[in-house]
Amino acid sequence: MPAIEYFEVECPEPLGAEYYRQITNDVLLDHNLLRVIHKLHVYIDPKVPLFVAVGILKKITTRVCVGDFANVNPLEGKITLVISDETYLAPMLRIFWQKFGKDHVDQPDRFTVILYDVKADLKEIEEIIVADPSESLYKDLIYAFRCIAPEGFRLRSEIFNKEKFSFVASENTLAENVDEIIREKFALMGEVP
Amino acid sequence: MTLVPITYKGGIYQHDIVTDLIEDLGGYIIQKHVIAADVVLQCFVPRDDIELIRQIAKPLFGEVTDTPLVGTEIAIVSMSLEIHHLPHPSCDIAEYVRRIGAKSNMVSLARGPGKRIAGLNDEERDVINEHDIAVYLMGNFETCIEYKMPTLRRGIEVPIVLCGGPDKETLKKIIDPPVDGYVGNVGRFMRRTKEADEIDKLDEIVAEIIRVLEKKREEIQKDPLSVSPARLMGLIKEKVPAIHGVTSPTPLTVQMAGLRVKLPYDTFALELRDLEIEDGIKLGDVSDIVPSRMRDYILVKILPFSETNTVI
Numbered sequence: 448m449p450a451i452e453y454f455e456v457e458c459p460e461p462l463g464a465e466y467y468r469q470i471t472n473d474v475l476l477d478h479n480l481l482r483v484i485h486k487l488h489v490y491i492d493p494k495v496p497l498f499v500a501v502g503i504l505k506k507i508t509t510r511v512c513v514g515d516f517a518n519v520n521p522l523e524g525k526i527t528l529v530i531s532d533e534t535y536l537a538p539m540l541r542i543f544w545q546k547f548g549k550d551h552v553d554q555p556d557r558f559t560v561i562l563y564d565v566k567a568d569l570k571e572i573e574e575i576i577v578a579d580p581s582e583s584l585y586k587d588l589i590y591a592f593r594c595i596a597p598e599g600f601r602l603r604s605e606i607f608n609k610e611k612f613s614f615v616a617s618e619n620t621l622a623e624n625v626d627e628i629i630r631e632k633f634a635l636m637g638e639v640p
Numbered sequence: 641m642t643l644v645p646i647t648y649k650g651g652i653y654q655h656d657i658v659t660d661l662i663e664d665l666g667g668y669i670i671q672k673h674v675i676a677a678d679v680v681l682q683c684f685v686p687r688d689d690i691e692l693i694r695q696i697a698k699p700l701f702g703e704v705t706d707t708p709l710v711g712t713e714i715a716i717v718s719m720s721l722e723i724h725h726l727p728h729p730s731c732d733i734a735e736y737v738r739r740i741g742a743k744s745n746m747v748s749l750a751r752g753p754g755k756r757i758a759g760l761n762d763e764e765r766d767v768i769n770e771h772d773i774a775v776y777l778m779g780n781f782e783t784c785i786e787y788k789m790p791t792l793r794r795g796i797e798v799p800i801v802l803c804g805g806p807d808k809e810t811l812k813k814i815i816d817p818p819v820d821g822y823v824g825n826v827g828r829f830m831r832r833t834k835e836a837d838e839i840d841k842l843d844e845i846v847a848e849i850i851r852v853l854e855k856k857r858e859e860i861q862k863d864p865l866s867v868s869p870a871r872l873m874g875l876i877k878e879k880v881p882a883i884h885g886v887t888s889p890t891p892l893t894v895q896m897a898g899l900r901v902k903l904p905y906d907t908f909a910l911e912l913r914d915l916e917i918e919d920g921i922k923l924g925d926v927s928d929i930v931p932s933r934m935r936d937y938i939l940v941k942i943l944p945f946s947e948t949n950t951v952i
Contacts, residue, residue, distance in 0.1 A: 466780040466805050466827055473830040493781035496755050594830070597779065598724040599754020618754045 453486040453636050467491055471595050478591045483507055483584060486636045498596040500614040501632045507581055511535055514573030521569055526562040535577045542575060643684040645710030647741055650702030655679045658697055665689045668870035670711055670894050682710045682741050684870045707741030708850050711894045714744045715771035719752030730777055732833045736842045743893050758788040765795040766933040772896045773799050773853055780805030780827035786814040799852045803845060821848040860897055863944040866926035867917060867952045869894045879915055901938040905931040909938055918952050926950055
């Protein structure tokens with residue numbers, strides 16, 4: 448996992464640790480979350496049982512602009528946008544309707560949007576922010592760690608903020624020393640919670 | 641005459657030649673799939689006649705392969721239906737054994753996951769016991785497997801093949817009393833089995849299932865069944881027309897020592913009991929006809945020779 452600077456899975460059972468390293472890698476890769484994690488330490492003790500994941504997040508600027516997924520061509524009083532990725536088409540149309548009005552926006556086919564009589568230059572349109580995927584980042588991270596953690600571990604405590612996160616899960620009531628364990632695991636990465 | 645399970649794959653054109661041949665030789669077609677212009681027949685044929693079928697199928701570009709799991713119903717016991725276990729590895733394994741001819745059902749436990757909280761209820765136990773073999777797909781930690789296995793196997797009477805993350809030797813060490821088969825290094829994973837080493841693991845599971853079922857077959861041969869399940873299947877098809885109206889892919893599922901009839905028990909149980917097999921011997925005389933825990937199906941459990949003194 449080259450994108451992550453520090454990635455360790457700690458477990459009293461070495462084979463179990465190896466499998467969980469693979470599971471963590473697969474799940475984060477599937478959810479496209481490797482790009483947002485800088486450091487990650489996972490600790491599993493099946494005897495207690497306890498699952499702890501602590502990590503540091505990368506500062507990400509993932510705002511998606513019109514220019515990122517559309518080719519903007521001004522021609523004879525109209526601006527033609529050729530869309531290469533449909534993912535952000537709906538939010539883009541919503542913004543155009545708000546900004547220019549429905550009369551000035553036309554979509555003749557799936558991959559083409561035409562703006563008529565719009566008082567905006569090429570650069571201005573290209574720089575319109577359409578979406579910010581980081582808004583749903585915490586939700587995605589929690590879902591991913593729920594997939595990674597052993598399934599019966601349904602009692603959870605999670606703290607996610609802009610830089611750091613911790614995720615603890617168990618099938619029993621969480622012990623009082625959980626905060627201490629989290630601190631220990633952060634220390635292993637050379638960080639403080 | 642020893643009947644052996646095989647699969648015939650060929651074009652749909654003139655495949656009735658092969659179908660007729662199998663029936664004329666005294667074999668039985670268990671399942672027939674027509675996929676576009678291809679046909680797949682899962683059948684039991686006399687061992688000595690396999691070469692003859694190959695020869696006759698050759699001009700039709702048909703292919704005959706050994707599929708030792710034809711005529712078996714396997715329970716793939718998954719700890720839950722959550723994303724943690726599905727579609728990998730549970731579906732991968734269930735689908736792979738189907739390729740070798742088995743009819744596999746996925747049995748997912750309501751409270752399978754976890755360690756302390758894992759449990760098996762009576763319905764799950766009974767459904768698993770209606771199969772020929774149960775393949776338990778466990779997790780990655782030996783601590784958990786050791787702790788929960790006694791609970792999950794309580795009341796299970798069919799042979800168990802245990803798949804888990806720890807290696808085979810560790811599994812053997814931690815399971816007491818031992819189960820019938822073990823496959824190590826197949827725990828929970830979140831990727832599709834497509835690499836060569838992963839396919840090898842699936843082959844290992846199939847080999848272990850075959851080994852355990854062969855042992856069960858030998859046991860059955862020591863006290864043979866009063867009637868062959870495959871023969872019974874043909875008979876029900878012939879004499880109970882309602883079975884042709886069932887839309888299930890396998891209205892009659894052949895097991896090693898029985899048959900699952902996918903008709904409502906209340907309506908058809910009496911008709912099945914009174915079904916004459918030969919010389920006045922009725923199906924009710926040589927088998928137990930009981931309601932299945934799976935929907936409202938009927939389960940026909942064929943009695944051995946020692947109980948009926950009859951072999952038809």
